[in-house]
Amino acid sequence: IQRAVVSSAGMWWAGWAEAFIDNAVRAADTRRLIDCNPLGTAAGYGVNLPLDREHTTRALEFARMQISPLYAQLSRGKFELAALEALGGATLDLRRIAWDLSLFTTGEFAFVALPAQYTTGSSIMPNKRNPDVIELMRATHASVAAARTEIEQLLSLPSGYHRDLQASKGAIFHGFGRGLAALELLPALLANLEWREDRLRAAIDSGMYATDVAVEAALAGVPFRQAYQAAAAAADSAGQGRTPEGSLAARTSPGAAADLRLDQLQARWDALA
Numbered sequence: 001i002q003r004a005v006v007s008s009a010g011m012w013w014a015g016w017a018e019a020f021i022d023n024a025v026r027a028a029d030t031r032r033l034i035d036c037n038p039l040g041t042a043a044g045y046g047v048n049l050p051l052d053r054e055h056t057t058r059a060l061e062f063a064r065m066q067i068s069p070l071y072a073q074l075s076r077g078k079f080e081l082a083a084l085e086a087l088g089g090a091t092l093d094l095r096r097i098a099w100d101l102s103l104f105t106t107g108e109f110a111f112v113a114l115p116a117q118y119t120t121g122s123s124i125m126p127n128k129r130n131p132d133v134i135e136l137m138r139a140t141h142a143s144v145a146a147a148r149t150e151i152e153q154l155l156s157l158p159s160g161y162h163r164d165l166q167a168s169k170g171a172i173f174h175g176f177g178r179g180l181a182a183l184e185l186l187p188a189l190l191a192n193l194e195w196r197e198d199r200l201r202a203a204i205d206s207g208m209y210a211t212d213v214a215v216e217a218a219l220a221g222v223p224f225r226q227a228y229q230a231a232a233a234a235a236d237s238a239g240q241g242r243t244p245e246g247s248l249a250a251r252t253s254p255g256a257a258a259d260l261r262l263d264q265l266q267a268r269w270d271a272l273a
Helices: 009-034 053-059 069-074 078-104 132-154 163-191 197-202 206-219 224-233 244-250 262-272
Strands: none
Touching (some): 009 078, 009 262, 078 132, 132 163, 206 224, 206 244
């Protein structure tokens, strides 16, 4: 966690937006994988009755019929695991964004303030306001990962029906209960963050422009190794005559601060609807 180059809140937001779009894509893909009808496969061997399994598939609005009775048993636990893995991708990002906010809201950073409804007081220190909501969000992934591990261990089995897999129900209920509850809190929390521009600007020092200096020299024909060494030697004065706005405006590579490509992110999101 070191100062690097001038960046923006927009870069931060766009990064997390793309992360959660990917999480939504993964969830949709997982839903398509598991959207199949196992009914009528009996205990994994089929049954000597002319069951109309296609009818129940249509009536219950499954996307397709799970054909092999044996696979109907083999997919027990496997499908629950796939669902937890999709959820785990989202809660992993939730943990990391909560970590960002845990740092940004400290007195040492003070980039962001949390509204009072997202904090609690200390049991003994009257001056403290604890960011309990984001700390509990940060802890959520542990429950999802534990549920996934429990089901993985249950799946150390040969093919066929096994009563062991009854134990998977508690794991998936616990994992999804904790995971979805935490994710549901995130949109309102993000919408209510109070960004402190003065603190963000104050955190920018001259050395954070050194990369701009090195790249500009390389564009002018200086070998990058030499440009790098010269910029490093003069890092303390790299910011002279420069502004955050100018640095960000020059960052025009796709996805960078001057070209966030938010329209492309929005299009990906809209395609999921």
